[in-house]
Amino acid sequence: MYLEHWGLKEKPFENTPDPKFLYLSAEHRECLKRMLYALTDHKGCALLTGEYGCGKTVLVRTVVESLDPNRYELALINYPIFVAGEFLREILNQFGVEPKPGTRLEVFHQISDYAFDNVKKGKQNLVVIDEAQLIEDPQVFDEVRLLLNMQLEDRFLNTIFLVGQPELRERVMQYPQLEQRIGVKYHLHRFGDEDTVGYIRHRLKIAGATREIFTPESYYLIFKISYGVPRRINNLCDLCLLEGASSDAKSIDDSVIKKIL
Numbered sequence: 001m002y003l004e005h006w007g008l009k010e011k012p013f014e015n016t017p018d019p020k021f022l023y024l025s026a027e028h029r030e031c032l033k034r035m036l037y038a039l040t041d042h043k044g045c046a047l048l049t050g051e052y053g054c055g056k057t058v059l060v061r062t063v064v065e066s067l068d069p070n071r072y073e074l075a076l077i078n079y080p081i082f083v084a085g086e087f088l089r090e091i092l093n094q095f096g097v098e099p100k101p102g103t104r105l106e107v108f109h110q111i112s113d114y115a116f117d118n119v120k121k122g123k124q125n126l127v128v129i130d131e132a133q134l135i136e137d138p139q140v141f142d143e144v145r146l147l148l149n150m151q152l153e154d155r156f157l158n159t160i161f162l163v164g165q166p167e168l169r170e171r172v173m174q175y176p177q178l179e180q181r182i183g184v185k186y187h188l189h190r191f192g193d194e195d196t197v198g199y200i201r202h203r204l205k206i207a208g209a210t211r212e213i214f215t216p217e218s219y220y221l222i223f224k225i226s227y228g229v230p231r232r233i234n235n236l237c238d239l240c241l242l243e244g245a246s247s248d249a250k251s252i253d254d255s256v257i258k259k260i261l
Helices: 026-040 056-065 084-095 104-120 138-148 167-173 193-206 216-226 230-246 254-260
Strands: 045-050 072-077 124-129 158-164 184-188
Touching (some): 026 056, 026 158, 045 167, 056 124, 056 158, 072 084, 084 104, 084 124, 104 124, 104 138, 193 216, 193 230
Parallel strands (some): 045 184, 072 124, 124 158
């Protein structure tokens, strides 16, 4: 609706985890480095937390999309509302393996056999559990711990990414035997004012912008309103572009922002 007015090729502020739009602040760059380190150095488990809308999922998707499918097998769980037995079966489903009828122990052995066969083929197994703060059954955390017990002498059979909101850290701390097995931890914070500006400019450039669209004053106002949360920034900027195009504005200034509040 507003692309032609602003000279854009696509909408720059969609709230979807598209790695193409990933803005690497210093924190995001460090986080990405640690997640890749956990994966390439077989650290077993990595814990990534951050407030709602801070870019956790897009970072994980960036890692996932960078993987060579000939070297990695992926189980991606986006909504982990399971009782314990369902969780193990869902891991197999996400690996593309049909779970066999049987007890939880038998399903556990099926995962172990599958993981070991992949390692023998030179592949690495990655289990990503996004929104992990939604896990309700304590046995699921215990089964994550048991999955980390699948080891050879020099490596884990599975690498597990636990990704979620800040309360996930508190939940994990309640299970010391699991917490002690987490080799890499990182917490993403909100953007500061400079990164808010960098984030907006980056997404506009990727979308095809060839000029400055937001005024310096509007950047600061967006930062104050959004508290530096990327998802809130996206919502604000998208509405600003719509309102600005509707009123035939040449740029987004404070007056445009105040109209959408």
